[in-house]
Amino acid sequence: MIDHMRTRGTALPKEERTFLVEAAKGAVGLFGNSVRFVNIGVEYGASVWCLLAGAPTATLYAIDPQFSLLIGDPNIIRLEGKSQSQKILTQICMPIHLCFIDGSHWLRSVRADVRNFSKLVSSEGILIFHDYHNPTDLPARREVKQAVDEWFKQERESWKEVSAPGSLCAFRKRQHLPVRQIE
Ligand SMILES: C[S@@+](CC[C@H](N)C(=O)[O-])C[C@H]1O[C@@H](n2cnc3c(N)ncnc32)[C@H](O)[C@@H]1O
Secondary structure, three states: OOOOOOOOOOOOOHHHHHHHHHHHHHHHHHHOOOOEEEEEOOOOOHHHHHHHHHOOOOEEEEEEOOOOOOOOOOOOEEEEOOOOOHHHHOOOOOOEEEEEEOOOOOHHHHHHHHHHHHOOEEEEEEEEEOOOOOOOOOHHHHHHHHHHHHHHHHHOOOEEEEOOOOOOEEEEEOOOOOOOOOO
8 A cells, every 4th residue: 555645756745745635635525536637747656646545536647758667556547648749638538627737847848738738627626736836946947937827827817826835836727617628
């Protein structure tokens, strides 16, 4: 049995793991046991195990170009490839109730992820970014903030920011907004 609070992955501290567990539980509370989640960026699997700890019955699409580091055998749908790839996107069944973005941190990639995946999220669903709040660290992390800020500036009417700890940044989709198809 994997302990989701200890699974290797130094980049995901305790308060962020707790937030992911609670966000997953919250999604079950809002949408029921048949929730659908996306986790972009798997590595050792800390975030995947946290999401499953909060929502053991969720359908979890996990996206990463490679799964060789993943610890344990979580009950996930492995989509091997880049999250920006159209082939990956078309394998995801909508709507998504929680989307955690922690894959490529480069500007173009985060821009594509936020544009594509925000459209898949249902009304009242949650979108969570890792490495938003550490702008003095690696340049690539500054680009997460830039891409998210650009997106939110355009989408304030559709999303509201929710409080999140550590480097996380989270948004909830306002009610009664339709899910849009990927163009
Ligand atoms: C910081 S790690 C993810 C950590 C993980 N969320 C955790 O909780 O431990 C980033 C991961 O993103 C993956 N990645 C890099 N580029 C990607 C892309 N374009 N699409 C999806 N995943 C990508 C890497 O292979 C790596 O496993």
